[in-house]
Amino acid sequence: LLDGCGVFAARMAECERALGPFVDWSLTEVVRGVSGVSSVDRVDVVQPVLWAVMVSLASVWRAYGVVPVAVVGHSQGEVAAAVVAGALSLEDGARVVALRSRVLRGLTGRGGMLYVPLPPVEAERRIGGWKGRLSVAAVNGPSSVTVSGDPEALDGLHARLADEGVLCWRVPGVDFAGHSPQIGEIREDLLTLLSGIAPRPSRVPFCSTVTGGLLDTTALDATYWYRNLRTTVRFAEAVRSLLNTGHRAFVEISTHPTLTYGTELSTAGSDAEPHGDIAVIGTLRRDEGGPGRMLLSLGEAYTAGLPVDWAAALKGTGARRCELPTYAFQRRRYWLDAPPQAAAPADAARRGVRHPLLGAVVDLPGADTVFTGRLSVARHPWLADHAVADTVLLPGVAFLEMAAHAGRRLGSELVEELTLAAPLTLPSGDAAALGVQLRLTVGPADTAGRRTVAFHSRPDDPGAEGEWTRHASGFLAPRPA
Template identity: 45%
Template sequence: CAAALEPHTGWDVLDVLGEAVVADRVEVLQPASWAVAVSLAALWQAHGVVPDAVVGHSQGEIAAACVAGALSLEDAARVVALRSQTIAARLAGHGAMASIALPASAVEVMEGVWIAARNGPESTVVAGDPAAVERVLARYEAAGVRVRRIAVDYASHTPHVEAIQDELADVLGGITSSAPSVPWWSTVDSGWVTEPVDDDYWYRNLRQPVAMDTATGELDGSLFIECSAHPVLLPALDQERTVASLRTDDGGWERFLTALAEAWTQGADVDWTTLIEPAQHRVLDLPTYPFDHKRYWLQPAPAGGAGIGHPFLSSAAVLPGSDGVLLTGKLSLATHPWLADHAVQDTVLLPGTAFLELVVRAGDEVGCDTIDELVIETPLVLPVTGAVDLTVTVDQPDTTGHRPVSVHARPEGTDTWTRHVTGTLTTSATDTTPAPNSFPQWPPTGAQPASLDQFYEQLAAAGYTYGPAFQGLRAAWRAGDTIYAEVALPEDRAADVDRFGVHPALLDAALHAGRLDAGDELELPFSWTGVRLHA
């Protein structure tokens, strides 16, 4: 791909991957994206995963045509390079694009805005004049609909493209096409491509709306493998039948091997001999009954030491020159395996309630009983292997008695600290915070039972993958706008519960009650104010 592009671009795609210029300039981004897509498709095929059909989204159709055999590598490189250069010269700076989490039938546009892509029931792309696009987005944001501005300054798949029709005809004249050797579904014409496509197809591909929804309907039930640097299309597809080749900031060999394994478990014919010599392995039949799990390995000691008595923290020290304190600890899925039960979009995150617990414990060290404010600035991703070092820093009080507090973490063995949490602690002058309610009758009088049928299955469909430790919501009732809930930890979590102020999994389960009417939108708590622990 690099060799095919260079005569048209004047630069080597291998030199620009990973550089900021890729994202900043369409005439670099589109050829680089094409090269990644075609190369990933070749990598999959080298490991035995041969496509039964290909689909391309917008410029992704150039890669799809190449993989299908309708365009040679050289002609596909010419199309993507010269067309993106024309976009940069004539269209850039005059448009905007954005995604709205609604089906196209529910999206209302205005003058200067058009539907640019119908991706699926929860994803529609609009494009057009920047000011008009912003007015459309403001209307949907005010209604609570999730929108995402796409980092481009032109309006593909709108009448804006008509300004370069003649120029595209000139630069793309003479492109040679063949009938596809691999079935190719056109998101331009919403049908199978059976004949060679002419030069005008690549203008229409840029001008007409992308009909991705017709492709997913035609191929419903198929296994979709997205060959791109980031799986932007997966939310529009059946999440149980999709595999991402790469992910943002996760594009190495381990990521691709994981993708191969994911595809294999969903029925893809992976040729594992391309990775392991046949003489180095043998195939075993698996038992036809569920595995009986029993651990034989030594369990690592928890991070918390006897001195501070907390499962996450091992020591506390006074900061030199002040009466601030520094608490340190270590987290890993080996020492705290229950944290693996808190995953969001297949990524294990330290729950926000754990950050709250760390700061409450830090407040104990300095005699502060109230968290005025706590904000999670950056989620903490817990690695599958290895540990992360933690620090909780409480600074000296300001003139009003408020103490700044922060939580930092770094991967064990590295020198790069990331600040995840900031906030303030204080000591209440008088105890004005009401104590938790006591109920003479439970459930409360007048409260109506709320159904929890398939509740955690619905959360999983929305992207919350909660394991047993975090499936603590047992029952719920409604009384007007109030939700009453019962939450409990599983019995195997009782061993260290007394070492927490409130066990993070228990408090997290209490927050789940607020999701009973929340729909499918993915939301996580990131800010707290006025927190007191009544234990």
């Protein structure tokens, strides 16, 4: 974007000038990865850089017609949100993010953060054994929190949750305990350094993740930015507050959409959910930071109903808008439609399965249950999206989902173990009409309710009986209470 988008480059240059009095490195050189410049692994580098990128991306969205009617920021993202809303000048925003991150360097190496996919109440209960050493740093969604604290306590919590089967992980690049009592050590320094900022009434409503609702931005003084760093990030509450006041489209302005998942979770269960009218959109993605990704995000916003100014977005690209035909698309097929086959006597034992890959299920007397299906790129064209070296492979997650589907029907909905043994390849190109026969076999339940599960396939060739290939096997079990 620095090379291909003039609006982004110009705003980044303004951010670089605003950061100049507070940092000893070049914003442009850090973003371009120039050899020998300061590392983004340092908190006093990465936070100002992310701030500048977010502020600049907001200018791009605005230039292309997508103007914010409210803003919300997560932790340090509130500094960018305050600038975008007009509550802080660009210079004051640079002062807050640069000086605050500089003070944080004194805490580095003494803490960390752990992502935990649990409801806040459950997370609070789990960290009770480390009272004073662990805190819920952020509530990102109804079942998504971040815990912060000292490294030893985080390791202990991580091990305990792993034993319970809860998939959690350390937040990379964070080696201090933000939003925890540890931040109290830098309170006085922070209040002194930020005493000169001058917050003002914002042009755009500002929804605070410190209070969980709309806030008069004249309160965004030094004390507020200390609270922003010290207290729990109430992101999910802020999103629900915006939903309750009629907001239906959320654009995450960042280098990677880390908050879209929490935002989507926070919209679930709202009164708007049945209408399906809530859109959550990202901007850039990891390793996709150019104009192409920006245009794709604009396209996603446009299909969600946001007013994209395509004339501005496509200016200088050589692209142009085209009118669609005024008549329905004409399609002509030359393939013969085969008549439906008469039911075979063996079909009497089969029942239908409402599943895109599995066609029927057969219960064998006192033994296995067999789910059957026929897979082909012609029948399931979306399977062609998963290819390696031009070979279409059934994704591993498809085996997992089918095993879970079979388990739910049989009362053993927990996929306890699934080992992939061999890839399942599908003919493509001219042979796309050909496919494979799939068999998912589930064994009878043992005394504990556990069942074996296995996947086999062979070419779907009526003229030959090929060998069956085993692709995966494992165990299903009843879900624990």
